[in-house]
Amino acid sequence: xxxxxxxxxxxxxxxxxxxxxxxxxxxxxxxxxxxxxxxxxxxxxxxxxxxxxxxxxxxxxxxxxxxxxxxxxxxxxxxxxxxxxxxxxxxxxxxxxxxxxxxxxxxxxxxxxxxxxxxxxxxxxxxxxxxxxxxxxxxxxxxxxxxxxxxxxxxxxxxxxxxxxxxxxxxxxxx
Amino acid sequence: xxxxxxxxxxxxxxxxxxxxxxxxxxxxxxxxxxxxxxxxxxxxxxxxxxxxxxxxxxxxxxxxxxxxxxxxxxxxxxxxxxxxxxxxxxxxxxxxxxxxxxxxxxxxxxxxxxxxxxxxxxxxxxxxxxxxxxxxxxxxxxxxxxxxxxxxxxxxxxxxxxxxxxxxxxxxxxxxxxxxxxxxxxxxxxxxxxxxxxxxxxxxxxxxxxxxxxxxxxxxxxxxxxxxxxxxxxxxxxxxxxxxxxxxxxxxxxxxxxxxxxxxxxxxxxxxxxxxxxxxxxxxxxxxxxxxxxxxxxxxxxxxxxxxxxxxxxxxxxxxxxxxxxxxxxxxxxxxxxxxxxxxxxxxxxxxxxxxxxxxxxxxxxxxxxxxxxxxxxxxxxxxxxxxxxxxxxxxxxxxxxxxxxxxxxxxxxxxxxxxxxxxxxxxxxxxxx
Amino acid sequence: xxxxxxxxxxxxxxxxxxxxxxxxxxxxxxxxxxxxxxxxxxxxxxxxxxxxxxxxxxxxxxxxxxxxxxxxxxxxxxxxxxxxxxxxxxxxxxxxxxxxxxxxxxxxxxxxxxxxxxxxxxxxxxxxxxxxxxxxxxxxxxxxxxxxxxxxxxxxxxxxxxxxxxxxxxxxxxxxxxxxxxxxxxxxxxxxxxxxxxxxxxxxxxxxxxxxxxxxxxxxxxxxxxxxxxxxxxxxxxxxxxxxxxxxxxxxxxxxxxxxxxxxxxxxxxxxxxxxxxxxxxxxxxxxxxxxxxxxxxxxxxxxxxxxxxxxxxx
Numbered sequence: 043x044x045x046x047x048x049x050x051x052x053x054x055x056x057x058x059x060x061x062x063x064x065x066x067x068x069x070x071x072x073x074x075x076x077x078x079x080x081x082x083x084x085x086x087x088x089x090x091x092x093x094x095x096x097x098x099x100x101x102x103x104x105x106x107x108x109x110x111x112x113x114x115x116x117x118x119x120x121x122x123x124x125x126x127x128x129x130x131x132x133x134x135x136x137x138x139x140x141x142x143x144x145x146x147x148x149x150x151x152x153x154x155x156x157x158x159x160x161x162x163x164x165x166x167x168x169x170x171x172x173x174x175x176x177x178x179x180x181x182x183x184x185x186x187x188x189x190x191x192x193x194x195x196x197x198x199x200x201x202x203x204x205x206x207x208x209x210x211x212x213x214x215x216x217x
Numbered sequence: 218x219x220x221x222x223x224x225x226x227x228x229x230x231x232x233x234x235x236x237x238x239x240x241x242x243x244x245x246x247x248x249x250x251x252x253x254x255x256x257x258x259x260x261x262x263x264x265x266x267x268x269x270x271x272x273x274x275x276x277x278x279x280x281x282x283x284x285x286x287x288x289x290x291x292x293x294x295x296x297x298x299x300x301x302x303x304x305x306x307x308x309x310x311x312x313x314x315x316x317x318x319x320x321x322x323x324x325x326x327x328x329x330x331x332x333x334x335x336x337x338x339x340x341x342x343x344x345x346x347x348x349x350x351x352x353x354x355x356x357x358x359x360x361x362x363x364x365x366x367x368x369x370x371x372x373x374x375x376x377x378x379x380x381x382x383x384x385x386x387x388x389x390x391x392x393x394x395x396x397x398x399x400x401x402x403x404x405x406x407x408x409x410x411x412x413x414x415x416x417x418x419x420x421x422x423x424x425x426x427x428x429x430x431x432x433x434x435x436x437x438x439x440x441x442x443x444x445x446x447x448x449x450x451x452x453x454x455x456x457x458x459x460x461x462x463x464x465x466x467x468x469x470x471x472x473x474x475x476x477x478x479x480x481x482x483x484x485x486x487x488x489x490x491x492x493x494x495x496x497x498x499x500x501x502x503x504x505x506x507x508x509x510x511x512x513x514x515x516x517x518x519x520x521x522x523x524x525x526x527x528x529x530x531x532x533x534x535x536x537x538x539x540x541x542x543x544x545x546x547x548x549x550x551x552x553x554x555x556x557x558x559x560x561x562x563x564x565x566x567x568x569x570x571x572x573x574x575x576x577x578x579x580x581x582x583x584x585x586x587x588x589x590x591x592x593x594x595x596x597x598x599x600x601x602x603x604x605x606x607x608x609x610x611x612x613x614x615x616x617x618x619x620x621x622x623x624x625x626x627x628x629x630x631x632x633x634x635x636x637x638x639x640x641x642x643x644x645x646x647x648x649x650x651x
Numbered sequence: 652x653x654x655x656x657x658x659x660x661x662x663x664x665x666x667x668x669x670x671x672x673x674x675x676x677x678x679x680x681x682x683x684x685x686x687x688x689x690x691x692x693x694x695x696x697x698x699x700x701x702x703x704x705x706x707x708x709x710x711x712x713x714x715x716x717x718x719x720x721x722x723x724x725x726x727x728x729x730x731x732x733x734x735x736x737x738x739x740x741x742x743x744x745x746x747x748x749x750x751x752x753x754x755x756x757x758x759x760x761x762x763x764x765x766x767x768x769x770x771x772x773x774x775x776x777x778x779x780x781x782x783x784x785x786x787x788x789x790x791x792x793x794x795x796x797x798x799x800x801x802x803x804x805x806x807x808x809x810x811x812x813x814x815x816x817x818x819x820x821x822x823x824x825x826x827x828x829x830x831x832x833x834x835x836x837x838x839x840x841x842x843x844x845x846x847x848x849x850x851x852x853x854x855x856x857x858x859x860x861x862x863x864x865x866x867x868x869x870x871x872x873x874x875x876x877x878x879x880x881x882x883x884x885x886x887x888x889x890x891x892x893x894x895x896x897x898x899x900x901x902x903x904x905x906x907x908x909x910x911x912x913x914x915x916x917x918x919x920x921x922x923x924x925x926x927x928x929x930x931x932x933x934x935x936x937x938x939x940x941x942x943x944x945x946x947x948x949x950x951x952x953x954x955x956x957x958x959x960x961x962x963x964x965x966x
Contacts, residue, residue, distance in 0.1 A: 070400035402833070616700070617698070
């Protein structure tokens with residue numbers, strides 16, 4: 043990873059625009075959106091250095107950032123693969139075969155949920171309800187949902203991603 | 218098909234564009250309100266409509282608005298709760314991704330009624346792609362003069378911003394949502410004070426669900442009285458029902474309140490009956506938090522009355538034989554469903570989503586999860602079953618926020634209605650379902 | 652002023668007071684136990700749920716009872732309110748449940764815990780708990796946390812009252828301690844194993860209701876009940892310098908702030924007074940400390956036994 047953590051000019055401009063959405067002195071409100079942008083820009087996870095940088099930007103104590111980053115599921119606190127696959131495992135997805143999908147991906151990539159493939163390409167995560175129960179089973183990869191999953195569908199997606207070198211480290215504000 | 222208030226044009230994939238929404242009659246309610254109605258007039262219509270909060274609690278929206286401390290000299294805020302995440306519920310997502318302008322229009326009208334100049338949409342973090350839809354729609358509304366300074370020359374100004382969460386079910390609880398919007402951990406606040414007095418940045422704040430706000434334009438256009446005529450009794454209007462599980466046609470359906478449950482589950486127009494031809498075993502009718510009911514009690518009340526989709530009918534019989542409409546998340550289960558496994562799954566969810574602030578929820582959810590895991594996996598003891606009931610009782614009503622109740626009710630109700638299945642798991646040393 | 656009745660005892664308090672404040676004004680058994688609330692720290696309370704009480708009558712104006720039990724520490728008292736604490740079986744049962752929850756993951760290592768003998772959780776369990784635990788699952792473990800040379804942190808014992816975090820935010824210059832993660836994985840930590848060292852950080856030890864934060868300088872040196880407390884003071888440029896010396900023979904084992912009858916610190920003390928002044932000669936001894944609250948030494952037998960060898964104050 044780069045030694046110096048610093049947003050690109052473009053991201054910095056976005057961050058400033060977001061900070062301006064909150065009243066003066068309430069820049070802490072921008073913490074979640076800014077952490078999303080930071081995670082996308084700095085390798086898909088939040089290192090201590092990244093969090094300290096964000097703390098500096100928003101004039102916060104670093105512990106305020108650590109507290110928040112560790113509370114929310116979407117922030118990765120350790121390096122992840124280039125493409126993070128998050129499969130929903132809650133209620134309706136389970137009733138419709140989420141377990142099978144998780145097992146299948148696990149076998150295919152030869153990793154357990156929570157692990158990253160040795161080549162650093164994929165991380166498999168199980169997550170709780172993604173609010174897409176009507177099209178279960180479901181997974182989220184970056185800023186996209188993949189729904190009505192079958193093992194065949196998952197296979198073809200993974201093949202496609204292998205070919206294109208898919209990254210899921212999406213900046214939520216960029217299409 | 219009954220009346221459509223929220224979904225009339227929803228199958229038009231272009232509806233999310235300003236021009237298309239406008240052509241379907243969009244933003245006429247804003248024109249009507251800002252040009253011909255006073256803020257109090259708008260509030261009056263909402264009160265008359267009998268609209269109740271669609272996030273799950275079912276509190277009358279007009280009354281919630283009237284609690285706002287309007288005399289306070291601090292800024293007032295309106296926050297839209299778009300942190301949808303209750304297992305079984307996906308109707309807000311449906312509205313947000315297909316009809317974002319209805320929400321924006323509802324926010325403008327509500328903001329006008331409440332004297333709010335800044336409003337936020339708190340969107341669950343996983344919905345990155347909806348963030349982009351909303352950002353675009355909000356930009357369009359600014360561009361067309363429906364947001365920003367001096368809307369339509371009325372003198373009323375409103376700023377609207379979208380704020381993404383980052384993965385925490387608890388932020389759907391309105392005070393946790395406010396904490397999160399302030400950039401903090403999503404720990405629910407102690408009440409009192411209520412947000413209407415001290416909410417976002419300690420200022421008076423109203424928090425409404427997506428579906429609730431998206432209904433306001435229709436009410437303003439047609440009048441509260443007309444809305445109140447739709448539905449049944451104190452359950453006025455229509456409700457979006459998310460249907461999932463073992464049914465042929467899962468999806469989101471807009472139903473007039475009072476629609477029969479049996480018809481909803483079995484009619485081809487709606488759920489289409491059971492997917493694999495297996496008989497219905499149980500339904501969780503209002504999102505994972507409400508009590509589960511066995512087939513016999515979801516179709517008919519204990520008195521043999523057909524149940525319908527309304528706050529009152531689903532609650533008929535109390536927790537002994539009834540449930541709640543909640544957020545309208547219908548999770549339908551056929552006979553192949555293991556109640557213990559399903560309950561373990563839900564309980565794991567609540568344990569995972571507990572903020573950890575108060576002891577009954579933090580310790581109770583993890584304890585229940587561990588016991589249920591053991592029962593499902595053949596290590597259950599007979600006394601575990603009553604212990605689970607006891608733990609759920611010790612959580613219920615004793616926590617800072619409703620997540621404790623939401624974790625306790627599924628446990629208590631599953632054991633109430635399906636005790637034999639728990640006993641069998643202990644006797645057979647494990648699960649016999651697939 | 653408003654009138655509130657708690658367990659049949661009427662008391663007058665200022666408007667805006669909480670039920671707990673009213674109960675503390677009456678004192679004695681009427682006072683609900685508190686594990687997280689701390690009157691000297693803003694925003695504390697509401698978390699542990701041990702002070703749940705029943706409101707049998709809301710107020711003179713609206714006499715309806717409250718549907719659920721409420722936390723005494725942060726529920727405002729109303730004129731004419733009737734509250735039941737230990738008179739209500741519902742409260743006793745609920746508190747028993749809370750104690751059970753707090754103990755499910757709390758290691759019962761009191762025999763080797765420095766807090767034993769002055770631990771609020773011990774007192775609470777003794778007062779309201781059951782003889783046997785129904786918890787048969789594995790207890791929670793945390794990774795190693797190091798917060799520096801002065802304070803030992805033991806997350807397994809922590810009940811997440813948040814007092815230390817509020818204290819760090821409100822009393823020290825730069826907050827290093829926080830609550831990380833969530834649910835039953837939540838833990839007090841600095842995240843980066845930073846040393847929590849600033850003038851007043853040691854006070855987290857005194858506000859911790861259990862043995863999760865203990866004094867490294869006195870660790871394993873003596874059971875509480877073998878030490879004798881003396882009020883002492885010194886002229887300190889940083890704090891009021893009013894402390895309690897806990898001595899064994901003539902040796903000062905530990906120094907803490909002075910606590911009131913509700914177990915709350917009277918004056919927070921600086922780290923120099925707490926950790927660096929372990930000689931009797933550093934202090935002016937005022938005499939034996941009368942321990943007012945429930946504790947193994949609250950009987951105050953020691954007062955008549957022997958006196959610490961007094962030393963003349965230094966200039």
